[in-house]
Amino acid sequence: MYKLEKFYPKGFDPARYWEDRYAQEHAAGKSSEEYAKQEFWPLMEKYLSKEKLYLDAGCGIGGWIIFLKEQGYNVEGIDFAARTLRALIEYDPDLKLKMATMTGIPYADSSLDGLLSIGTLEYVKDKVPMALKEVNRVLKKDAVFFMEVPIANTLRNLIYIPLKKIERMIKVAQGLQPTFSNYLFEKENFLTLLKENGFEVLEVKPHELPDKNSHYCLYVDYPFLRGNEPYKLNILGKLIKKVANAISPWIASTGMVVVAKKL
Numbered sequence: 001m002y003k004l005e006k007f008y009p010k011g012f013d014p015a016r017y018w019e020d021r022y023a024q025e026h027a028a029g030k031s032s033e034e035y036a037k038q039e040f041w042p043l044m045e046k047y048l049s050k051e052k053l054y055l056d057a058g059c060g061i062g063g064w065i066i067f068l069k070e071q072g073y074n075v076e077g078i079d080f081a082a083r084t085l086r087a088l089i090e091y092d093p094d095l096k097l098k099m100a101t102m103t104g105i106p107y108a109d110s111s112l113d114g115l116l117s118i119g120t121l122e123y124v125k126d127k128v129p130m131a132l133k134e135v136n137r138v139l140k141k142d143a144v145f146f147m148e149v150p151i152a153n154t155l156r157n158l159i160y161i162p163l164k165k166i167e168r169m170i171k172v173a174q175g176l177q178p179t180f181s182n183y184l185f186e187k188e189n190f191l192t193l194l195k196e197n198g199f200e201v202l203e204v205k206p207h208e209l210p211d212k213n214s215h216y217c218l219y220v221d222y223p224f225l226r227g228n229e230p231y232k233l234n235i236l237g238k239l240i241k242k243v244a245n246a247i248s249p250w251i252a253s254t255g256m257v258v259v260a261k262k263l
């Protein structure tokens with residue numbers, strides 16, 4: 001897996017910055033449609049059932065928990081960001097939330113029917129295998145583990161990551177301190193890691209923004225492909241998206257969705 005790093009100005013606290021942003025970005029501002037139109041929602045629906053108990057690990061502002069509750073599912077949440085959780089509980093005091101990390105999930109062995117981890121595992125610095133073991137511990141046999149993680153896709157391996165390595169050398173030479181941002185997982189390595197930690201992989205799908213003219217990876221990684229609105233591409237970006245996807249969605253997709261079950 002590739003470790004992405006950021007270079008912040010002196011005195012800047014990235015953990016605090018993200019907590020501030022999440023605490024303001026209240027889940028109440030998001031509509032259900034945003035979640036329902038995610039391309040992996042039908043996949044989630046296929047594997048979740050309404051009578052069972054699920055945990056959203058790294059629930060953040062709680063968009064998935066609130067959406068799933070509206071749909072009639074029973075989902076509790078953990079996150080290590082205290083202020084984010086506080087904002088969420090103020091929004092809906094009935095939600096069952098706990099402040100905890102992915103590496104110390106406060107549930108008994110074999111107590112959950114499934115666990116969701118959407119955009120979270122990539123932040124578990126140096127402890128991804130430990131987090132997977134912990135997920136395995138709290139799940140019942142055959143329980144579902146539904147996750148979304150960013151990947152080192154073909155374009156990232158060929159262009160973005162080599163450029164990031166050059167940038168790192170320059171910034172370090174300038175005396176700047178690299179700070180861990182998140183991992184980009186290698187698809188096959190990640191699937192092997194799941195198998196090594198007691199899971200059977202059931203389905204793997206590329207994941208990208210659902211809108212036709214948007215693309216998260218192309219927009220974020222390559223500023224010269226950006227259009228006028230967040231995540232919308234310019235003409236060149238749209239062309240690259242079309243050609244890449246015509247060959248394979250794995251060339252440029254930001255992430256992947258993996259459905260696994262505990263063995």
Ligand SMILES: C[S@@+](CC[C@H](N)C(=O)[O-])C[C@H]1O[C@@H](n2cnc3c(N)ncnc32)[C@H](O)[C@@H]1O
Binds near residue numbers: 058084100123
């Ligand atoms: C990108 S957000 C995703 C939030 C949510 N799952 C969603 O899809 O909107 C990542 C979340 O993971 C949380 N997080 C990161 N590392 C974590 C860890 N080791 N244990 C628990 N939560 C963690 C962060 O606080 C943040 O709320």
